Amino acid sequence: MSGSADSGGGEQSKSTSLHTVQEVFRSVSGMVEAVRVKLETRGVREKVDELAKELAREDLWDNPDRAGKISREHAALADMIESLDAFTTAMDNAVEMATMADEEGETQVIADCLSELDQIETQVKRFHLNMLLDHPADRLGCIIELAAGAGGTESCDWTEMLLDMYKRWGEQSGYQSTITDTSPGTEAGLRSAVLQISGLNAYGWAKAETGVHRMVRISEYDSNGRRQTCFAQVNVMPLMDDDDDNFIEIDPADLKIDTYRASGAGGQHVNTTESAVRVTHLPTGVIAQCQAERSQHRNKAMAMSVLRSRLLERKLQAERDARREQRNSLGDNSWGNQIRSYVLHPYKLVKDHRTNHETPQALAVLKGEPEYLTPFMESYLAQTAADEDAVQGGESTSSA
């Protein structure tokens, strides 16, 4: 909180409190205005009017699926505009109340107004970030793939810690987290793992996590107790519903589906538990395989789902690369780049190398507490958006 009431104060401190209220008001109003301008430039208001016209048509419910989609989209957009108006009204009320309270000398009321404004500020920030998740794929769930880097058992242990961090983050953020595959390390930990997080915007948030994560600590596995550095790779992909072909279409003729340890006659001649399946998308060479499920039928379905995610992520990455070339600024978070360090020794610090966001609450981050982990994602989203705006702003200046 940016200010607190001084109950024993005189004239001086009263007006200081009011002054603080007005300052916070100005800063939050600025944010609301910025968001409003963004909504305007994106034509959200026009879009709402357009959808309202669609909703009014008599033949709307001839196609219930489409009608449902339109009415949901309309509700979501109209809700955005209403929320912004509600923020403005609430802020105006708070300032008015504080001004009156100042005249009456009621410092407690001023303090309440200030905390009200602080709450609105948090909501506006969250609103702004949710607005950043504007790509159609952002609303999807996600698959998080983790792989231990070089460094043996140490890296495997780190990979398991990251898996646990994201699993808890998902659960505590109101999502559903499911570990769909793990392959154990030689002594401890995991060589690789796959986590599925379902729920609205899970991909939009978690996509910020793709890249190499580095851990620095005193090793539990080193008998000399030396400081160790190890790495794990994180790859985040969108998770589509089976019947959702809005994002990517796959021609069955382009697929090769096989088992990846096929040999011999098979059939009645052998009775192994082997039921792993591999799916290859021939035009791109993208491969997905699954052995976590118990039957071949299930492994095939899971491999198909992973393949769809891989192909969509590939498409989205190509879009991002094209935009990055245009703005040529924000650090590359593609496979292979170190994006974040988690230092547990000699001091505690988690630092993101793309945004410079950091916190000393390393253990809370590793427990996946959204209060500490989500801000890393937020700062990435905010910076990406700021860079995009800079490009757009630059364009409009040069064209003017």
Add this chain to the structure above:
Amino acid sequence: MRHDVPNPFMAQCPDGPCPGADATHGADPIEARLLAEFLGEQGGADEARVAEVLRRRIDLDEPVAYITGKAYFWTLELEVSPDVLIPRPCSEILVETAVGHLRKADEPTANADTEASQIIDLGTGTGCLLLAALSECQAARGLGVDLSPAAIRIAARNAERAGLQDRVALANLDFTSPTLAADLAASMPLPGQPARVLMSNPPYITTGEMLDLDPSVRDHEPHLALEGGADGLACYRAIADQIPSLLDAGVLEKGSAIVLEAGSTQALRIAALICEKSPSSTVEIRRDLSGIDRCVKVTLA
């Protein structure tokens, strides 16, 4: 999967597929997981229990499914015992083929979902083929046939387990018997209505191959479900011989499909056997995911 529980069997196989993870000593990570889960369900992995499981699996070469008493097929978890053949993943192509035929047959009718079609499964064993197909076709009913009374009891429990007992009939009879048509007609769940699909995974290993089989198959699985005579085709001949009488008795009709599993080199010979008795029928041979010609579908005409 429970990745947090130390797995006593992983030491067998530290890094993915171990060198010995072939058909003879398949201590692969999936086996290790299934065995560890089995011990967990049985109340813990103390040293004596682990030793006993390892002895059965490694020294006696007992298949994992017989140790755990469970097998997985399609979307189903099935009870198994040495009285029945362990379901093989490659047999799932028969389910796909049968379900494909049932759905195609249903297409012309407007109320496809309420129209009940019938499936017959010869040599049903665990019931895996029949139950998987029925689980995909909400209105279909099925008849499973097996010579082994023990197999019939297991198939009945598996039908209960899958919640399909109301749509399944089981009959303890010999499908190579000359009275097959009458026997089936008397046991069908929808009497007087021909079956859309007749499926079977009959024994197809030749008598000569039996001796050289993997010990986990040869020494533990029922020979009744494995051995198909000198050329492995004895049961296919028996089925082919019955086709005219099955049509006469109204157990099958024109447009019904016969869907059979085949050994890796047998598909064409099986197709020829069936077509000899039903010359104008159409044949389709489908591969399993290992690329082997595994499924022969003959549509009767």
